Amino acid sequence: MTLLAPWAEVVVALLLVASGGVVLLAALGLLRLPDFFLRMHAPALASTLAAWIVTLASIVHFSSRGGGLSLHTWLIIIVLSITAPVTTIVLARAALFRRRQAGDALPPPLGSGQRNR
Amino acid sequence: MSALLSVAITVTLVLYALAMGIGLLRVMRGPSAQDRVLAVDFLYVVGMLAMLVLAIRYDSEMYFEGALLMVLFGFVGSVALAKFLLRGEVIE
Numbered sequence: 001m002t003l004l005a006p007w008a009e010v011v012v013a014l015l016l017v018a019s020g021g022v023v024l025l026a027a028l029g030l031l032r033l034p035d036f037f038l039r040m041h042a043p044a045l046a047s048t049l050a051a052w053i054v055t056l057a058s059i060v061h062f063s064s065r066g067g068g069l070s071l072h073t074w075l076i077i078i079v080l081s082i083t084a085p086v087t088t089i090v091l092a093r094a095a096l097f098r099r100r101q102a103g104d105a106l107p108p109p110l111g112s113g114q115r116n117r
Numbered sequence: 118m119s120a121l122l123s124v125a126i127t128v129t130l131v132l133y134a135l136a137m138g139i140g141l142l143r144v145m146r147g148p149s150a151q152d153r154v155l156a157v158d159f160l161y162v163v164g165m166l167a168m169l170v171l172a173i174r175y176d177s178e179m180y181f182e183g184a185l186l187m188v189l190f191g192f193v194g195s196v197a198l199a200k201f202l203l204r205g206e207v208i209e
Contacts, residue, residue: 023166054166080162087158087199
């Protein structure tokens, strides 16, 4: 096992703990927000910001071992940034369709007080 | 692997496990089916992140392929489930 440079270890440790905090925040949002369309916003935090932070940490870690710049983790970010919006759009359309089938007036009419909730 | 990095990886994995537990609570509780699909998609993403952290922990690049496959399978699964909610069948 090769030894890392001390500054790289500090950077990797800080980035990893930060990503853990962001993912926990996303999970709390998924648990606490009151409506489905509000809850859809929370997991995006995990699939964008946390994924970027972890990717940066792994690039720093695998690049500071002396084998040159190691960028192949970007592939995960690229695939994730293509697939996450598609999933969100399809799921939002399905939820809208089902809520309208169930009799909800969605989106709520303007001036009905929903905006100031 | 220094003590600092080891502690940081343990803390990160514990936070991920906590987040996955909360997501599992949403899967079990979720009032509608789309809530459950959303929570399962979230669980896929957190599992993928945990795999990337394990790649750093065991200093092995083999985990990247697994993480990439998890992204792709999570995408296919979530889109198939959303399509099922929309139409009642996956392939028409």
